[in-house]
Amino acid sequence: MILMEHIIREGHPTLRARAEEVKFPLTEEDRKLAHDMLEYLINSQNPEIAEKYGLRSGIGLAANQINSLKRMFALHLEDDQGELLSFVAINPKIVSHSVEKTYIPSGEGCLSVDRNVPGYVPRYARITVKFWTIDGEEKKLRLKGLPAIAFQHELDHLNGVMFYDHINPENPFASVPDSFPLGD
Numbered sequence: 001m002i003l004m005e006h007i008i009r010e011g012h013p014t015l016r017a018r019a020e021e022v023k024f025p026l027t028e029e030d031r032k033l034a035h036d037m038l039e040y041l042i043n044s045q046n047p048e049i050a051e052k053y054g055l056r057s058g059i060g061l062a063a064n065q066i067n068s069l070k071r072m073f074a075l076h077l078e079d080d081q082g083e084l085l086s087f088v089a090i091n092p093k094i095v096s097h098s099v100e101k102t103y104i105p106s107g108e109g110c111l112s113v114d115r116n117v118p119g120y121v122p123r124y125a126r127i128t129v130k131f132w133t134i135d136g137e138e139k140k141l142r143l144k145g146l147p148a149i150a151f152q153h154e155l156d157h158l159n160g161v162m163f164y165d166h167i168n169p170e171n172p173f174a175s176v177p178d179s180f181p182l183g184d
């Protein structure tokens with residue numbers, strides 16, 4: 001079971017490294033990693049389990065964050081229709097995206113960042129993505145809203161990019177061209 005002590009924090013070199021493509025069929029080690037990442041997110045959103053194990057709540061977790069340079073991440077969240085999206089994306093890619101951007105007005109957070117980093121993080125408002133499941137099935141999804149933001153946040157991790165790299169350093173709350181705040 002992944003605990004907070006297994007999640008590396010900013011400053012660790014693995015967070016700035018590019019993860020490697022994962023080969024299929026998955027090794028038992030890769031299957032366990034995928035399972036454990038998704039399990040962490042599910043547990044972290046359960047108040048009793050989170051309190052018992054001291055877990056910070058999360059909606060996404062990339063392999064880099066547990067010091068593994070594999071191109072995979074887990075997401076566990078609801079879309080704007082209340083549908084649960086819960087999956088591990090292996091070798092994920094954005095195949096197309098909107099011109100329009102969006103951002104979370106209160107800013108983004110990260111399980112690897114123990115401080116509040118204020119500022120707008122511009123993301124594509126709508127994306128079409130491709131990835132493989134644990135069983136080697138190719139999936140194509142269209143995401144918008146929070147799921148699109150979370151997918152981009154986790155994909156950034158696989159490329160060694162942190163969310164605050166996107167914040168305007170001169171003016172963290174500068175208006176973002178061609179964008180709207182999430183929730184509008």
